Amino acid sequence: MRSIIWEKGKLKLIDQTRLPLHVEYIECCDFHAVAEAIKNMKVRGAPAIGAAAAYGMVLGALAFEGNEKGAFRAHMNRVAEVLKQTRPTAVNLFWAVNRMLRKIEELSGREVPEIKQRLLEEAHAIYQEDLEMNRRIGQLGNQVVPPKAGILTHCNAGALATAGYGTALGVVRAAHEAGKEIHVWADETRPLLQGARLTVWELMQDNIPVTLITDSMAGYVMRQKKIDLVIVGADRIAANGDVANKIGTYGLAVLAKEHGIPFYVAAPFSTVDLALDSGNEIPIEERDCEEVRCIYGQRVVPEEVEVYNPAFDVTPHHLITAIITDRGIARPPYRETLAQLAQYDQDDNSGRKEK
Numbered sequence: 001m002r003s004i005i006w007e008k009g010k011l012k013l014i015d016q017t018r019l020p021l022h023v024e025y026i027e028c029c030d031f032h033a034v035a036e037a038i039k040n041m042k043v044r045g046a047p048a049i050g051a052a053a054a055y056g057m058v059l060g061a062l063a064f065e066g067n068e069k070g071a072f073r074a075h076m077n078r079v080a081e082v083l084k085q086t087r088p089t090a091v092n093l094f095w096a097v098n099r100m101l102r103k104i105e106e107l108s109g110r111e112v113p114e115i116k117q118r119l120l121e122e123a124h125a126i127y128q129e130d131l132e133m134n135r136r137i138g139q140l141g142n143q144v145v146p147p148k149a150g151i152l153t154h155c156n157a158g159a160l161a162t163a164g165y166g167t168a169l170g171v172v173r174a175a176h177e178a179g180k181e182i183h184v185w186a187d188e189t190r191p192l193l194q195g196a197r198l199t200v201w202e203l204m205q206d207n208i209p210v211t212l213i214t215d216s217m218a219g220y221v222m223r224q225k226k227i228d229l230v231i232v233g234a235d236r237i238a239a240n241g242d243v244a245n246k247i248g249t250y251g252l253a254v255l256a257k258e259h260g261i262p263f264y265v266a267a268p269f270s271t272v273d274l275a276l277d278s279g280n281e282i283p284i285e286e287r288d289c290e291e292v293r294c295i296y297g298q299r300v301v302p303e304e305v306e307v308y309n310p311a312f313d314v315t316p317h318h319l320i321t322a323i324i325t326d327r328g329i330a331r332p333p334y335r336e337t338l339a340q341l342a343q344y345d346q347d348d349n350s351g352r353k354e355k
Contacts, residue, residue: 003043003160004051004127006120009062011055013043016160016194020201031060031079038086038093041192045161046235046271047130050092053083054123057100061116072112076104088283089244089312090235091273096126130163133268133326134170141171141231141266141324148181149228152218155189155246156198157233157266167266168231169202171324176208184210185221189246191291191309215248222259230256234267234323241317241334242279247310253319262321269325272338279314287311 005012011028017040018024026042028034034056037043043052060079064072080097087093103122107115145151151172158169165173175182184203189195196212203210213221221227230252236244243249243265256263276282289307293299323330327344330337 002164003048004055004163006055006124006127011052011059013037013052014160015042016044016198017042019160019197028056028059030063031056031082034059035082035086038083044194045156045233046090046092047134047162047167047268048160049087049090050096050270051123051127051130051163053093054096054100054126056083057097058116058120058123061119064112064116067112069108069112069115072115073104073108076101087285089285090271092235092268092270095270099126127163130268131165133270134162134165134167135174136326137167137266137268137324138165138170138174140326140329141264142174142178142180143329144229144262144264144322144324145171145175145180145182146228149175150183150185150226151175152185152187152221152227152230152252153199154187154195154215154230154232154249154252156194156202158199158202160198160202161233166202167268168233169199171231171264171266172203172208173206176206182209184208185218185227186210186212187218187248187252188212188214189248190215191295193295194246215251218252219255219259222255222261227256227259227261229262229264231264231266234265234271235312236276236282237265237267237272237323237338238276238279238282239272239274239335239338240278241320241323241330241332241338242282243315243317243320243323244279244282244284244312245315247313250313250315250319253315257319263315263319264322264324265315265320266324269327269341272325272342274338274342279316282312282314284313285311 003014012025015024015026064075158166186199187195234243234245253263287309292307317334327341
């Protein structure tokens, strides 16, 4: 399953708003189209947004005419701002765009045509690195999955949300590939039903046993002892281990704590934002009220009803059992273990262990 494809100078994205009823790709020929795809959640999931934004920077570069380097840098700064304005919470977006800007600065002595080519190579590298990071997350995360386990997950942190394989679902896939007898319980994830539409579809494609439940059923399913662990993704992780993820994650963490169930977060280390002291500093995106008033374009509540629609919530670090990254598994105290993982080079195998 490929959610992001670079082909013949264009970016193709699987339209996640159409899944699972229609598997369609949209073609982005310029960076504005990429920005709209991110803003309208045709591409979603923090790592996938980052990779798409990197290719958006490439499309912005290819659109520049001329060879004047100062004008090119100014143009690329404008492209970067357009992409950064799309969604405020997922840090991978900013990480990827800033990485592309740094590459431009590194190549300041080169001519514009060469810079354009090197930017494309950098975007390819971001994409490939994400695939490899997801595999490492899966391998590490498999260590915490019992031989027979009921796993609850929320939203979609799978191949669709990344360059491929997935973070939370990467752990699930690795456990399945290891021959473990697992069963996934997928939260519906209102208001946009990413769990029902995307996670269930992904798992069924891979013949991984899955049961769909509404968000409000999670506590009851835990009480029935059907859940052995919870695994979710992340859109931003603060220095103290607080985690921003899809709205509803915080409630699951509280329920897991009450029922004595381990609660794990799986994310590439690029999702960790050590510049933010705690989750209180993470900007939370609020989305259009119509997402709650309607389901698949069909209005289900009075048109005039007031709606509050934050896209994410923040789970405090004390509710999190461990954070599984590509560099290792961090456990409390997170401020120390995440800082230690930040010191490891991604190519240094000594970093891929539990802290």
